Amino acid sequence: MLAFTVIAGILFTWTVLSHRLARWSITAPIAMMVAGIALTAGSDPPLQFDFDTSGFEHAVEVVLALLLFVDATEVPGGVIRREKGVVARLLGGALPLALGIAFLTAYAFFPERPGWILAVLATVVVPLDLAPTAAVVRDKRIPSRLRDVLNAEGGLNDGIISPVFLLCMAAAVESRTKSADYADALLEAVESAAWAVGAGSVIGYLAGWLLRRSWASGWAQHAATRLGVLTVPVAAYTLSSALGGNGFVAAFVAGVCFAPAMRHLPADAVHLTDDLVTLMCLALWFVFGQLVNNQFWDGFHLSVILYALIAVSLVRTVPVVLMLTGTGMRMSDKLFLGWLGPRGVTSIVFGLLAAVRLPAHSADFIVRVMVMTVMLSIVLHGLSTEPLGRAYACRAPSRTNPPAPSGT
Numbered sequence: 170m171l172a173f174t175v176i177a178g179i180l181f182t183w184t185v186l187s188h189r190l191a192r193w194s195i196t197a198p199i200a201m202m203v204a205g206i207a208l209t210a211g212s213d214p215p216l217q218f219d220f221d222t223s224g225f226e227h228a229v230e231v232v233l234a235l236l237l238f239v240d241a242t243e244v245p246g247g248v249i250r251r252e253k254g255v256v257a258r259l260l261g262g263a264l265p266l267a268l269g270i271a272f273l274t275a276y277a278f279f280p281e282r283p284g285w286i287l288a289v290l291a292t293v294v295v296p297l298d299l300a301p302t303a304a305v306v307r308d309k310r311i312p313s314r315l316r317d318v319l320n321a322e323g324g325l326n327d328g329i330i331s332p333v334f335l336l337c338m339a340a341a342v343e344s345r346t347k348s349a350d351y352a353d354a355l356l357e358a359v360e361s362a363a364w365a366v367g368a369g370s371v372i373g374y375l376a377g378w379l380l381r382r383s384w385a386s387g388w389a390q391h392a393a394t395r396l397g398v399l400t401v402p403v404a405a406y407t408l409s410s411a412l413g414g415n416g417f418v419a420a421f422v423a424g425v426c427f428a429p430a431m432r433h434l435p436a437d438a439v440h441l442t443d444d445l446v447t448l449m450c451l452a453l454w455f456v457f458g459q460l461v462n463n464q465f466w467d468g469f470h471l472s473v474i475l476y477a478l479i480a481v482s483l484v485r486t487v488p489v490v491l492m493l494t495g496t497g498m499r500m501s502d503k504l505f506l507g508w509l510g511p512r513g514v515t516s517i518v519f520g521l522l523a524a525v526r527l528p529a530h531s532a533d534f535i536v537r538v539m540v541m542t543v544m545l546s547i548v549l550h551g552l553s554t555e556p557l558g559r560a561y562a563c564r565a566p567s568r569t570n571p572p573a574p575s576g577t
Contacts, residue, residue: 175204175216176204180448180451197451202454202461204458205456206462209462210462217459225525226522226525229453229521231406231416232449232453232514232518233420233515237327237421238402238421239443240328240424241421242427242428243320243443248318251317252314260326263492264330266492267485267489268330268333270487271484274484278475283341286534286535289334289338290534290538292333292334294516296512297323297512298516300450305558308554308558310562328418328421335361335415341531342526342527345528360413361414363414366419367414368408369423369425372405372408372423372426373405374427376401376404376427377426377430380397380434384434384435395442398427399441401424401427402442405422453517460517460536461540469541473541477541477544480512480542481542481545481549487507489506490504508550510550513543513546524536
């Protein structure tokens with residue numbers, strides 16, 4: 170319980186000083202990570218978390234489930250309709266290409282590792298999280314079109330990668346047995362995904378229809394709608410898990426199916442769920458501080474550092490620039506979208522789940538690369554946000570943002 174007291178105290182301190190800390194780009198995730206590093210360091214640290222428990226695994230899954238639900242409900246529908254060509258290219262083209270490049274690069278740097286472990290690693294280092302650089306998507310100096318596209322992509326990116334992560338994990342776990350049957354592992358993963366999609370679709374659509382009708386008829390109180398929204402990802406997660414499906418995939422699907430109803434509910438209906446997700450994610454950043462201590466003091470091989478550096482730069486930038494060719498975007502805008510892909514909570518959650526389910530030698534490898542990737546992302550993407558804002562401010566008087574050609 171002391172750990173929660175300390176985390177709450179640190180968060181409160183950051184809240185009191187948040188405006189001043191923002192001047193130095195010290196966001197809440199960064200503050201919590203630094204606190205986690207400081208309080209879990211040493212041979213006898215004040216705080217220590219045990220990752221090898223089923224309770225911790227379920228807690229991590231719930232964090233991701235709520236995060237995916239909120240992301241799905243907050244995807245701006247108008248942006249997707251207006252920029253459907255760009256968003257489709259990013260998610261349908263650049264994302265699979267980035268996963269492929271991440272896998273091939275991992276194979277070049279770590280040829281001694283099993284293929285399925287490298288596939289898991291690719292799904293861990295690719296997901297983006299805008300929270301560590303949230304100032305960028307609020308920076309009015311940056312064209313609204315670019316910020317809108319990033320928001321739309323960020324809301325859907327993690328949910329699309331999640332089933333791929335599960336599939337790779339299933340195959341990696343199966344590969345540990347002498348008589349590995351990948352067909353059974355694939356069938357089990359597909360079956361789990363099917364249950365998740367089914368449970369999430371039913372819960373999301375039904376809950377959205379009921380809440381919308383209840384609010385329109387005056388049956389639901391304003392504050393009650395916030396509680397109602399919070400129950401949706403919880404119900405999707407628990408129902409899917411009971412049926413043998415994956416809970417966080419179900420929560421994402423529920424968010425996608427529930428999102429259309431949000432237009433007919435109070436504007437703050439999702440705020441309670443959003444605030445809870447934010448709080449849980451910040452606690453996870455504190456836990457990440459312990460991971461940094463666990464991995465950092467043993468040192469990193471040069472191959473890990475180089476791979477992580479490529480993962481936070483070229484792995485995303487190259488596919489994005491290639492896939493946005495022909496959209497009418499300036500090269501600088503394409504490079505901006507390609508560069509701004511910070512890694513964060515989703516990578517941490519995937520890394521922790523891999524650490525729980527994989528054998529020790531593979532788990533340690535995945536976590537070590539994940540830690541270095543997220544740390545480099547925080548530094549590089551964090552330091553680049555202000556220069557990017559200034560660069561766009563300098564070109565603002567002559568900036569034009571032609572709309573994407575229809576059907577691109």
